[in-house]
Amino acid sequence: MDTAEYRRRGKEMVDFVADYLENIEQRRVYPDVEPGYLRPMIPSEAPLEPESYEDVLRDVDRVIMPGIAHWRSPHFHAYYPAGSSVPSLLAEMLSEALGCIGFTWAASPACTELEIVMLDWLGKMLQLPEDFLAGTGGQGGGVIQGTACEATLMALLAARSKKVKCVQEADPLRSAADIFSKLIAYTSEEAHSSVERAALIDGVVMKMVPTDDNFSVRAETLEKMVAEDKAAGFIPFFFCATLGTTSCCSFDKIDELGPLCNAENIWMHIDAAYAGSSFICPEFRPLLNGVEFADSFNFNPHKLLLVNFDCSAMWVKRRVDLTGAFNMDPEYLKHENQSSGLVTDFRHWGIPLGRRFRSLKLWFVLRMYGLSGLQAHIRKHVELAKVFESLVRDDKRFEICAEVILGLVCFRLKGSDELNEALLKEITRMGKIHLVACKLRGRFVLRFAICARSIELRHVQEAWQHITELSCQLLLKHH
Amino acid sequence: MDTAEYRRRGKEMVDFVADYLENIEQRRVYPDVEPGYLRPMIPSEAPLEPESYEDVLRDVDRVIMPGIAHWRSPHFHAYYPAGSSVPSLLAEMLSEALGCIGFTWAASPACTELEIVMLDWLGKMLQLPEDFLAGTGGQGGGVIQGTACEATLMALLAARSKKVKCVQEADPLRSAADIFSKLIAYTSEEAHSSVERAALIDGVVMKMVPTDDNFSVRAETLEKMVAEDKAAGFIPFFFCATLGTTSCCSFDKIDELGPLCNAENIWMHIDAAYAGSSFICPEFRPLLNGVEFADSFNFNPHKLLLVNFDCSAMWVKRRVDLTGAFNMDPEYLKHENQSSGLVTDFRHWGIPLGRRFRSLKLWFVLRMYGLSGLQAHIRKHVELAKVFESLVRDDKRFEICAEVILGLVCFRLKGSDELNEALLKEITRMGKIHLVACKLRGRFVLRFAICARSIELRHVQEAWQHITELSCQLLLKHH
Numbered sequence: 031m032d033t034a035e036y037r038r039r040g041k042e043m044v045d046f047v048a049d050y051l052e053n054i055e056q057r058r059v060y061p062d063v064e065p066g067y068l069r070p071m072i073p074s075e076a077p078l079e080p081e082s083y084e085d086v087l088r089d090v091d092r093v094i095m096p097g098i099a100h101w102r103s104p105h106f107h108a109y110y111p112a113g114s115s116v117p118s119l120l121a122e123m124l125s126e127a128l129g130c131i132g133f134t135w136a137a138s139p140a141c142t143e144l145e146i147v148m149l150d151w152l153g154k155m156l157q158l159p160e161d162f163l164a165g166t167g168g169q170g171g172g173v174i175q176g177t178a179c180e181a182t183l184m185a186l187l188a189a190r191s192k193k194v195k196c197v198q199e200a201d202p203l204r205s206a207a208d209i210f211s212k213l214i215a216y217t218s219e220e221a222h223s224s225v226e227r228a229a230l231i232d233g234v235v236m237k238m239v240p241t242d243d244n245f246s247v248r249a250e251t252l253e254k255m256v257a258e259d260k261a262a263g264f265i266p267f268f269f270c271a272t273l274g275t276t277s278c279c280s281f282d283k284i285d286e287l288g289p290l291c292n293a294e295n296i297w298m299h300i301d302a303a304y305a306g307s308s309f310i311c312p313e314f315r316p317l318l319n320g321v322e323f324a325d326s327f328n329f330n331p332h333k334l335l336l337v338n339f340d341c342s343a344m345w346v347k348r349r350v351d352l353t354g355a356f357n358m359d360p361e362y363l364k365h366e367n368q369s370s371g372l373v374t375d376f377r378h379w380g381i382p383l384g385r386r387f388r389s390l391k392l393w394f395v396l397r398m399y400g401l402s403g404l405q406a407h408i409r410k411h412v413e414l415a416k417v418f419e420s421l422v423r424d425d426k427r428f429e430i431c432a433e434v435i436l437g438l439v440c441f442r443l444k445g446s447d448e449l450n451e452a453l454l455k456e457i458t459r460m461g462k463i464h465l466v467a468c469k470l471r472g473r474f475v476l477r478f479a480i481c482a483r484s485i486e487l488r489h490v491q492e493a494w495q496h497i498t499e500l501s502c503q504l505l506l507k508h509h
Numbered sequence: 510m511d512t513a514e515y516r517r518r519g520k521e522m523v524d525f526v527a528d529y530l531e532n533i534e535q536r537r538v539y540p541d542v543e544p545g546y547l548r549p550m551i552p553s554e555a556p557l558e559p560e561s562y563e564d565v566l567r568d569v570d571r572v573i574m575p576g577i578a579h580w581r582s583p584h585f586h587a588y589y590p591a592g593s594s595v596p597s598l599l600a601e602m603l604s605e606a607l608g609c610i611g612f613t614w615a616a617s618p619a620c621t622e623l624e625i626v627m628l629d630w631l632g633k634m635l636q637l638p639e640d641f642l643a644g645t646g647g648q649g650g651g652v653i654q655g656t657a658c659e660a661t662l663m664a665l666l667a668a669r670s671k672k673v674k675c676v677q678e679a680d681p682l683r684s685a686a687d688i689f690s691k692l693i694a695y696t697s698e699e700a701h702s703s704v705e706r707a708a709l710i711d712g713v714v715m716k717m718v719p720t721d722d723n724f725s726v727r728a729e730t731l732e733k734m735v736a737e738d739k740a741a742g743f744i745p746f747f748f749c750a751t752l753g754t755t756s757c758c759s760f761d762k763i764d765e766l767g768p769l770c771n772a773e774n775i776w777m778h779i780d781a782a783y784a785g786s787s788f789i790c791p792e793f794r795p796l797l798n799g800v801e802f803a804d805s806f807n808f809n810p811h812k813l814l815l816v817n818f819d820c821s822a823m824w825v826k827r828r829v830d831l832t833g834a835f836n837m838d839p840e841y842l843k844h845e846n847q848s849s850g851l852v853t854d855f856r857h858w859g860i861p862l863g864r865r866f867r868s869l870k871l872w873f874v875l876r877m878y879g880l881s882g883l884q885a886h887i888r889k890h891v892e893l894a895k896v897f898e899s900l901v902r903d904d905k906r907f908e909i910c911a912e913v914i915l916g917l918v919c920f921r922l923k924g925s926d927e928l929n930e931a932l933l934k935e936i937t938r939m940g941k942i943h944l945v946a947c948k949l950r951g952r953f954v955l956r957f958a959i960c961a962r963s964i965e966l967r968h969v970q971e972a973w974q975h976i977t978e979l980s981c982q983l984l985l986k987h988h
Contacts, residue, residue, distance in 0.1 A: 036595045037527040043599050044519035047606040048512045061618055065852040068622035069645070076630040080879040086596075086872070090603065094869075097619030101609045109616070112608050116515045117565075119605055120522050124569065126601045126817050127526040129591045130580045137588070139540055140576030143547035151555040166548070176655060177861035187710060207690035210712065224862055230834075231666060231860070233689065233712060338605050339863060355709075364946075373544040381710070381860055382656035383703055384811075384818060390573075393565070400559040 039083055046087070047119075051102060051484075058461040059105040063097050099464060104485040107493065108466040110276070110304045110438070111411075111481040115336035117394035122338055125387040133383040135373035136365030142374055145174055145389035152331070152343055152392065155401060156309045159322045162345040164374075172345040173352075173379040174388045178303040179224035180381055181328035181344040184352060186215065186228050186268055189297035189325070191355040193267040196295070210234070214259050215268035218247045218282055220275040222301065234268075245280035245432060245470070247271065249290045256294055268297045271324075273317060274305025277468040278432035278440045278475075281305070281317055288323020300327045303342070307334035308412070308436050311405050317435070325351070334408060334437070336399065336483060337391045353378035411437040411480045414490050418478055421494045427501065431470050437480035440470065443501060447474035449508060456500045463493045518562055525566070526598075530581060530963075537940040538584040542576050578943060583964040586972065587945040589755070589783045589917070590890075590960040594815035596873035601817055604866040612862040614852035615844030621853055624653055624868035631810070631822055631871065634880060635788045638801045641824040643853075651824040652831075652858040653867045657782035658703035659860055660807035660823040663831060665694065665707050665747055668776035668804070670834040672746040675774070689713070693738050694747035695775075697726045697761055699754040704780065713747075724759035724911060724949070726750065728769045735773055747776045750803075752796060753784025756947035757911035757919045757954075760784070760796055767802020779806045782821070786813035787891070787915050790884050796914070804830070813887060813916070815878065815962060816870045832857035890916040890959045893969050897957055900973045906980065910949050916959040919949065922980060926953035928987060935979045942972045 071093045101112045132141035149172025150163050164171030175181045190213060197209050210233075217225045219238040229236035237255060239247045256266045269291050271282040284300060291298040300321060306329020308314040321327055328344040331337040346352055353375075377383045399407070415437045422428045422441045431440040442450045451474055454467050468475050478493070550572045580591045611620035628651025629642050643650030654660045669692060676688050689712075696704045698717040708715035716734060718726045735745045748770050750761040763779060770777040779800060785808020787793040800806055807823040810816040825831055832854075856862045878886070898913045901920045910919040921929045930953055933946050947954050957972070 032595075033527040033530045036530070036598060037523060039595060039599055040523035040527070040602070041520045043602045044516060044523060047602060048516040048519070050606060051512045051515070063618050065614060065618070066622070066645070068619060069626050072626065074629070075633050076875040077879045078881055080882050081876045083596075083599075083877060086876050094619045094623065097617070097622060098607060099609055099615075099617040101607070101617070109610070112610050114605070114608050116511075116518060117562075119515060119602075120518055120562075122605045123519070123522045123526060123598075123602060126593070126598055127529060128577060128580070129593050129817065130578055131588075131591050131818055135544060136578075138576070138578040138580070139542050139544070140547060140573045143545070143576060144573065147548050147551065150553070154554050166545075177863045179861045179863075183860065190712075205690075207686065210689075211684075211686035232710075233669075338608065339610055339865060340861075381662065382658050382819075384656045384658075386818060396555040397560045397565050398562060400556045402557055403559050 054100055054103045055105065057095075057100055057103065059100050059103045060458060060461045060464040061097050061099060062461055068093060068097060102482055102484070104482045104489040105463045105493065106481045107478050108464045108481070110333050110479055112339055113332045113335055113337045113483075115395055115399070115483060117398040118336060118338045118391045121390040121394035125390045128387055130387055132385045132387060133377040134365060134375045138387070141385070141387045141389070142376055144393060145376065146171060146374055148389040148392040148396070149173065149343060149345065151396060153345060156306070156318065157315060158327065158345060161322075161347045162327065164349075169349065170345060170347045171349045171374070172343055173376055174385075175328070175342040175344050175380055176340040176382070177224075177342050178222070178301055178328055178330055179228065181326075181342055182225050182270060182299065182301055183228040183231060184344070184380055185270070185297065185299035185326040185328075185346075186232050186234070188346070188351045188355050189268040189299070190232060190234065192297070192351055193265065197265065209265065212263060212265045214264045214266050215270070216252060216255065216266065216296075217270040218272050218275065220245050220277055220280060221270060221272050222276045222303070225270045225272075225301065241280070245275065245278055247282040247287065249283065249286035252287060253290055256290075256296070266294060266296050268299070270299045270301055273300060273302035274436065276304070277477075278470055279305065279436055279438040280432060281435070284320030284323065286320070288320045292323050297326070298324045300324045302327065302329040304330065304333050305436055306343075307331060307404075308408050310401060311408055314408075314436070331392060331395075334411065335395070335404060336407060337395050341388050341391055349374075349379075407483070411485075414480045414485060414487065415439050415478075417487065418480075418490050418494060421491075425498065427505070431473070431475045439478040440468065440475050441478065442473070442475050443505075449504065450474045450476060453497075453501060453504055456504065457497065460496075460500070462496055533579055533582045534584065536574075536579055536582065538579050538582045539937060539940045539943040540576050540578060541940055547572060547576060581961055581963075583961040583968040584942045584972065585960045586957050587943045587960070589812050589958055591818055592811045592814055592816045592962075594874055594878070594962060596877040597815060597817045597870045600869040600873035604869045607866055609866055611864045611866060612856040613844060613854045617866070620864070620866045620868070621855055623872060624855065625650060625853055627868040627871040627875070628652065628822060628824065630875060632824060634875075635785070635797065636794060637806065637824060640801075640826045641806065643828075648828065649824060649826045650828045650853070651822055652855055653864075654807070654821040654823050654859050655819040655861070656703075656821050657701070657780055657807055657809055658707065660805075660821055661704050661749060661778065661780055662707040662710060663823070663859060664749070664776065664778035664805040664807075664825075665711050665713070667825070667830045667834050668747040668778070669711060669713065671776065671830055672744065676744065688744065691742065691744045693743045693745050694749070695731060695734065695745065696749040697751050697754065699724050699756055699759060700749060700751045701755045701780065701782070704749045704751075720759070724754065724757055726761040726766065728762065728765035731766060732769055735769075735775070745773060745775050747778070749778045749780055752779060752781035753915065755783070756956075757949055758784065758915055758917040759911060760914070762799070763802065764799030767799045771802050776805070777803045779803045781806065781808040783809065783812050784915055785822075786810060786883075787887050789880065790887055793887075793915070810871060810874075813890065814874070814883060815886060816874050820867050820870055828858075886962070890964075893959045893964060893966065894918050894957075896966065897959075897969050897973060900970075904977065906984070910952070910954045918957040919947065919954050920957065921952070921954050922984075928983065929953045929955060932976075932980060932983055935983065936976065939975075939979070941975055
């Protein structure tokens with residue numbers, strides 16, 4: 031197949047995709063398939079001879095579509111949004127075509143250089159402190175990771191490496207293994223599971239910090255834990271704060287936690303995977319106050335900022351903390367400019383060496399929406415969540431379970447967990463809208479997230495009507 | 510922007526990409542830019558108001574293209590190929606449009622299920638032992654990782670977790686920290702830098718095993734190291750074998766190393782990132798003999814199998830080894846089917862939770878090329894490397910530095926490293942073809958890799974002519 035084929039088939043695929051997106055509302059948002067549905071529908075081996083594109087495309091409709099949860103549908107309210115937009119889709123097409131693998135500056139200079147500058151653009155949009163920007167002579171800088179999981183893991187690894195060095199400088203006879211076994215990391219009991227998982231991967235102990243009535247970690251609580259652990263001979267070294275938890279979008283009090291971490295030489299990493307995008311709006315920026323005390327900060331433009339997955343933006347104040355931890359230089363990756371101090375080799379900044387040209391997505395989206403367009407998008411999402419919140423509050427059978435700050439509403443039917451579990455099960459079975467649950471203080475709670483870019487007021491109203499209808503039926507049955 | 514905009518702009522982008530690919534040969538393959546070239550070419554902040562698509566596209570030509578190493582060009586012979594093809598590009602477009610994030614089965618069943626079956630298809634194409642396939646009741650199975658780095662890291666983590674458990678079962682009073690500090694991993698001195706890096710990340714000691722005259726690790730050598738380490742109280746637990754090393758595409762002798770690892774309870778992981786694709790050809794399959802002794806196996810369809818980056822295929826014999834290591838289950842990721850034993854939640858199989866719908870690329874490519882088409886592609890690449898090898902061998906001023914088995918030729922001018930460094934520098938300066946170097950036994954060696962899908966005999970011949978011309982000038986100057 032050659033470029034003439036691509037020219038023809040590519041345009042057909044554009045129409046296929048446009049048709050899909052235009053009619054997505056008519057589809058059942060959540061699939062009605064059983065585990066293992068797909069295997070019997072296709073051959074058990076790859077074909078020996080080529081098949082036609084028409085056959086493949088037919089099978090997309092026959093085999094794939096029935097098993098898709100339609101994340102782009104305005105009826106999708108599960109998890110958090112998976113960003114997408116026309117500029118982002120166009121940039122992905124270009125990125126795939128160029129196909130450069132940007133592990134070093136030399137592997138494709140534009141790929142590395144645009145990423146550095148785009149992370150500066152983005153950092154300025156969030157009003158990150160100057161320390162986090164690369165600029166032309168800064169010590170800090172940003173990098174695109176695949177996911178927040180990877181950003182957390184990299185921060186944890188950098189913090190560990192730094193702490194071991196630091197302790198050994200003061201006490202040269204102490205072994206790395208001994209220090210390692212005494213390290214303690216902390217995060218909120220409401221933090222994303224990937225934070226605890228990063229500690230498991232790294233093999234260090236991580237303690238869960240209890241939260242206050244707003245599901246926020248407070249300095250007082252962490253301070254006590256740190257003091258106790260130090261007294262017992264342990265070495266506190268890392269705290270992962272969350273701005274916008276996955277369960278209920280709560281915010282740790284980084285303005286009081288930051289000074290504590292700084293005083294205790296604890297690396298503070300901020301995971302703002304979902305909420306981070308909102309900080310480009312002046313009215314939400316106060317939620318980020320305290321970032322000046324952090325060592326690293328991360329959020330996912332691929333959630334609320336209309337950029338396609340994956341694009342997780344991470345900044346550090348001292349890039350040498352990241353790059354110094356696992357720097358390796360085999361000959362086949364060496365290049366003339368690497369020791370000049372002028373270049374960035376992003377392979378030292380993350381787990382994978384190979385990297386796609388992801389900054390193109392940021393460039394296209396930031397330019398074609400402009401800051402004002404992106405602010406409008408975020409404000410609309412938050413407003414629709416507020417609408418849903420007020421619909422819930424107006425119905426005495428329901429309760430709101432956590433403060434609604436951005437685009438997520440946690441709610442439940444007053445009553446038992448079983449009742450709410452039954453409601454969610456019924457919602458899923460109907461497949462008209464899609465929600466998932468969370469646990470808050472042990473209680474089963476429904477999460478209603480504003481997700482699709484194309485969502486409008488009527489979708490929120492219809493969703494609420496659907497939920498109340500199902501609830502009526504349920505409550506009748508239970509009485 | 511809406512779908513009408515996407516319909517129009519998407520088709521324009523298809524033409525833009527097709528034009529780029531059709532005329533790529535006319536471009537300077539390697540850019541002539543200095544570090545920092547890009548920043549002054551664009552504004553220092555994102556725009557407040559939207560800019561036009563025309564302006565963005567104009568800047569792709571003005572700002573991006575001058576800094577691109579054209580990996581798709583038939584003049585590109587650096588590193589290893591970055592796969593791409595029309596079916597793969599089409600599948601990427603579809604995957605981006607669907608935008609489902611497949612961290613669990615429930616997050617989009619088709620995304621998980623197609624991946625399971627595609628890895629079975631691929632495993633059968635390579636004639637992997639039945640143990641590695643998921644089938645309908647198997648213990649093994651495959652998963653798509655982003656890169657081989659991640660596959661190696663996951664294998665290492667699984668091996669570590671398994672060994673710690675195993676030692677503690679025999680000796681319940683021994684602490685994990687103590688066991689951990691005694692663990693030793695091994696890999697070839699010729700292994701990719703990411704293998705050693707995985708050990709650094711994990712915090713375990715990794716020893717480099719010397720290779721024989723063919724740059725292959727032999728059982729005898731590893732056996733001696735393991736015996737010595739055991740005698741000194743250490744716990745050997747992991748060996749990463751390489752099939753197709755990055756420097757010179759050499760192959761460790763897994764058919765003799767495998768039985769040793771099995772006898773010593775050492776996890777054998779096979780990294781066949783580049784070479785793995787070739788095993789779909791019967792004539793190259795013997796290189797994989799011994800895989801039956803491995804615990805995990807990995808190769809990158811995004812290198813030689815025409816699939817766009819990223820798509821790194823990894824198999825394990827016992828998936829519980831991977832999933833048992835870091836299983837975490839918060840409420841918002843729970844779903845009805847997860848405990849049924851019927852579903853696979855790929856979030857337990859890798860570092861990132863979020864995952865793109867990458868198996869679509871495999872499905873499109875395997876079907877639209879067929880096994881025969883992919884075999885033809887690989888054979889053509891290997892044949893062109895053989896052509897280049899014979900051109901080198903026919904010129905007495907040059908020497909071949911490693912056996913040419915697949916699509917890579919390691920060669921150098923007879924003489925000093927300085928001479929060869931000067932040759933590479935001149936090649937890079939001219940920008941007509943692009944090569945990188947490696948070190949073999951401390952000597953500076955040039956690598957000529959067959960990369961682009963569109964490469965033909967004439968490109969190889971022209972490249973050789975260019976190299977010999979530059980060499981003539983150099984040799985004249987040096988005499």
